[in-house]
Amino acid sequence: xxxxxxxxxxxxxxxxxxxxxxxSGAAFEAELQRLSEILGALHYLRGLCGAKDGQxxxxxxxxxxxxxxxxxxxxxxxxxxFNRGYSGFQQSYRTCTDAADIAIxxxxxxxxxxxxxxxxxxxx
Numbered sequence: 001x002x003x004x005x006x007x008x009x010x011x012x013x014x015x016x017x018x019x020x021x022x023x024s025g026a027a028f029e030a031e032l033q034r035l036s037e038i039l040g041a042l043h044y045l046r047g048l049c050g051a052k053d054g055q056x057x058x059x060x061x062x063x064x065x066x067x068x069x070x071x072x073x074x075x076x077x078x079x080x081x082f083n084r085g086y087s088g089f090q091q092s093y094r095t096c097t098d099a100a101d102i103a104i105x106x107x108x109x110x111x112x113x114x115x116x117x118x119x120x121x122x123x124x
Contacts (some may be wrong), residue, residue: 001026031114031118033081037080040084041085048089
């Protein structure tokens with residue numbers, strides 16, 4: 001499941017470059033903001049729940065930003081979304097719980113869905 005999500009995320013970030021030429025990313029900005037927030041949440045929650053991901057989710061965020069090559073203001077917004085996802089769960093969860101595991105699964109699913117939709121809708 002996670003490998004499928006990562007593959008779709010990689011495809012979406014790689015293929016987002018031609019889409020950006022259409023409207024500088026404005027067409028799918030909300031989706032990218034949400035995906036950034038999900039990546040931040042996963043970065044915190046996966047580590048909390050003992051996954052050996054290391055910096056995987058932060059690196060995925062970095063890849064998303066590099067693929068988008070956003071203007072500084074837009075980059076700041078994407079990074080703020082990532083940080084909001086991370087800190088939102090950091091304030092609520094100190095240990096891995098069943099609810100944290102459920103959140104991880106839901107975010108993996110939602111992130112994969114967003115990635116698929118961006119790829120299908122905005123690439124040639």
